[in-house]
Amino acid sequence: MQTPFLGLELKDWATIVAALLGPILAVQAQKAVESFREKQRRKAFLFEQLMATRAARLAPEHVRALNMVDLVFYGERAFGIQRRSAKEQRVLDAWKEYHDHLNNKVDDAQISLWVAQGDELFTNLLYAVAQDLGFKFDRVQLKRGAYSPVAHGEIEAEQTELRKAALSLVTGKHALKMNVVGFPVDEEALAINKAAIQNIGKALETGVLQVEVKPKD
16 A cells, blocks of 8 residues: 655645645744834834933933833844844943943032033934934934923922922931011010019019909909
8 A cells, every 4th residue: 555645746745844834934924023013112112202301311201211221122032042133232332331421420510521421422322222213313413403491491400409408408417497587476465564574673673562462253
C-alpha cells in the first residue's frame, strides 16, 4: 500500500506547509502591527505632553512625561535579545544628559547659567523625540515656539514664594510678624477703673482713705 504523501513534488509540499502555517503567520503579523501602533501611540502621547508643557516645566504633567522617557523608548526585547533603534538610543542619551543636569545643585550666582544650559539640553531631548516620530521640527522652533503668558509666570513665582514662606513658618525658621493696632475696649469698665485710680491718688495725697460699705441687698 502506497503512502499518500509519497511522490509529492516540492511545490506540493510548499503548498501544504503554507496552508498550515498561513493562519498562524497571519495572527503573528497582526500582533506585530498592533504592537507597533501601540508603541508609536505612546511615543506620540509623551511628545505631546512635553510640547504642551515645555513652558511650564514644573507642571506635574511635564515631570510625569519626563519620567516615562526611559520606558517608552526602551525598545523591544524578543527571545532574550534587546533591540533598540538608533533614534531611540539618541532619545535616551539626550534624556540622560538632561536628567543629570536637573540633578545638579547650583547657588543663586549660577542659576542663570544653569537655566540656559537646561534649555539647550531640553531642546535636544525634544528634537530627538521629534526625529524618532518623523516630525520635521528644527531646534529654533522647538526652543522659541512655546507660548507662556506673563501672568502665568507671575502666578507660578508667587505660589513658589508662598510655599517657601509657609514652610519657613512651619519649620520655625521665621516668626510671624504682628502689628497690633488696637484692642476692643469696654468704655464703662474703663471709666470705673479711671475713677478708682483717681480716688486712690487723692487718698494718698490727704492720707485719708474713705471706705463706703453698702449693705447687701
